[in-house]
Amino acid sequence: MSPPAPPTATAFGDTDETAVAGPLGLEMIYRNERHALVRFITRYRSNPEEAGDVAQEAFLRLAQSEQARSEPIARPRAFLRQVARNLLRDRAKSTRGRAELLQVPFDEAAISVADEVSRLEARDSLARIEAVMRRMKPKTREIFMAHRLDGLSYGEIAERTGMSVSGVEKQIARAMTMLLRHADKD
Structure with a gap:
């Protein structure tokens, strides 16, 4: 062996x-x-x-x-x-x-251990999400961010990009699949 x-x-x-x-x-x-x-x-x-x-x-x-x-x-x-x-x-x-x-004596407000752990975990999660976002194709990332960050509807994004609403939905689904698949991996 x-x-x-x-x-x-x-x-x-x-x-x-x-x-x-x-x-x-x-x-x-x-x-x-x-x-x-x-x-x-x-x-x-x-x-x-x-x-x-x-x-x-x-x-x-x-x-x-x-x-x-x-x-x-x-x-x-x-x-x-x-x-x-x-x-x-x-x-x-x-x-x-x-x-x-x-x-x-603490001059600054003491951060509880739970808060510190939550902060560390949130920072780690954010780093994983950013890494996944960088791996997305530019068009997928742009559409996803327009919807999630800018709050645009699928119809508005379709108008701006010249795509169909169905095409926008597919790009959003692709982005979500990547995030769900890879963001929790360690």
Whole structure:
């Protein structure tokens, strides 16, 4: 039996993940995903050292989880990112708790942990939506934005573009399909 093929880049910049499958698979995932995971974490934290620590801990949790399972983790990249999000959330909670214990006064209104997590998730979702919008054909993107952002009706868009209303509907449906298919992928 031959070893699993290394991940390959897809058109969307993600890797074609294979399951972890033992120490060699874990090493390969570490080599292939470490820098991307640190960049992912750094988007949420300005301190690169902390991002490196969180990434290291995420890989440790991946290894521990792999040992505890009878089957390999099917999507290790997604697993690592979710663990990183959870670790960031936990660190935000513990930092907030330590500040309260030390009775450190906050000059600015403290952002609750739930608000911080919501902000991070919204930022991540927006980045995925923007990436999908950039992959749309210009005509599809223009029609979709005219309808969704400018509030134009299908008839108004059809008049402006010289298309039929049915053609506009098809372009909107194409855009929605792309967004629904790709926006939730991680």
